Amino acid sequence: MPPPPLYDLSKLDFSKPMYDLQEVRRVNPQRHEMEQLSAVVHIDLEERCIIGYKEVTKEEFWVTGHMPGFPLMPGVILCECAAQLAGYYARKHDLLGGDYLGFGGMDNVRFRQPVFPGCRLDIICRVTKIRKGRRSEFDFQGWVEDKMVFSGSMIGVPIERNHELPK
Numbered sequence: 550m551p552p553p554p555l556y557d558l559s560k561l562d563f564s565k566p567m568y569d570l571q572e573v574r575r576v577n578p579q580r581h582e583m584e585q586l587s588a589v590v591h592i593d594l595e596e597r598c599i600i601g602y603k604e605v606t607k608e609e610f611w612v613t614g615h616m617p618g619f620p621l622m623p624g625v626i627l628c629e630c631a632a633q634l635a636g637y638y639a640r641k642h643d644l645l646g647g648d649y650l651g652f653g654g655m656d657n658v659r660f661r662q663p664v665f666p667g668c669r670l671d672i673i674c675r676v677t678k679i680r681k682g683r684r685s686e687f688d689f690q691g692w693v694e695d696k697m698v699f700s701g702s703m704i705g706v707p708i709e710r711n712h713e714l715p716k
Contacts, residue, residue: 551659551661551697551700552690552697552700554673554690554692554697555598555673555674555675555688555689555690556591556593556596556598556600556673556675558600558671558673558692561590561591561600562590563590563602563669563671565590566588566589566590566601566602567588567589567590567591567592568588568589569588570586570587570588572589573586573587573588573589573601573637576637576640576641577633577636577637577640578649579633582609582610583629584633585603585626585629585630585633586601586602586603586630586633586634586637586672587601587602587603587604588601588602589601589634589637590602590671592638592641594642596675597675597676598673598674598675598676599634599635599637599638599673599674599675600671600672600673601634601637601671601672602669602670602671602672603630603669603670603672604669604670605622605664605665605666605667605668605669605670606666606667607620607666607667609622609626609666611623611626612666620665620666621663621664621665622663622664622665622666622670624658624660624699627660627664627670627691627698627699628655628658628699628701628703630670630672630691631672631674631687631689631691631699631701631703632650632652632703632705634672634674634689635650635674635685635687635689635703635705636649636650636705638674638676638687639685639705644676644679644681644685645679645681645682645683645684645685645705645706645707646681646682646707647706647707647708647709648707648708648709648710649707649708649710650685650705650706650707650708651705651706651707651708652703652704652705652706653684653703653704653705653706654703654704655701655702655703655704656701656702656703657700657701657702658699658700658701659699659700659701660698660699661696661697661698661699661700662693662696662697662698662699663698664691664693664698668693669693670691670692670693670698671691671692671693672689672690672691672692673689673690673691673692674687674688674689675687675688675689677702682707683706683707684704684705684706685704685705686702686703686704686705687702687703687705688700688701688702689701689702689703
């Protein structure tokens with residue numbers, strides 16, 4: 550049995566996002582094939598919730614190889630979509646500081662329905678806990694039309710750009 554929706558998506562107008570892809574790019578650092586967020590539709594600061602979407606197209610980098618003749622969106626990419634939405638919220642509202650929000654872990658991730666090119670993947674993230682400067686925790690859900698396609702919880706941690714890279 551899937552968990553209840555984190556937010557009532559029927560109240561939102563997805564044709565009029567608050568922040569389009571250009572605005573997402575001002576906050577999120579991912580580019581090219583790793584850009585997994587098309588727009589932000591709604592932010593509810595009182596509920597600590599953000600809703601966005603990913604337009605899943607036939608041009609996604611994974612389409613030809615996952616799976617040939619049956620393009621199934623990889624679960625790890627679904628999780629990346631949710632992480633980028635949570636990262637947008639954390640950076641836009643300076644929850645943790647740092648230059649980036651990195652993965653600290655994921656729990657209770659469940660994939661419930663397949664996602665294919667041609668779908669709009671609606672994503673909800675809700676902050677469940679913040680330890681300023683250390684970590685943030687989010688619950689997340691992905692929806693295609695009226696079906697929950699995945700859900701779980703994640704930890705975000707601040708990452709500084711001046712971190713030494715391996716040689």
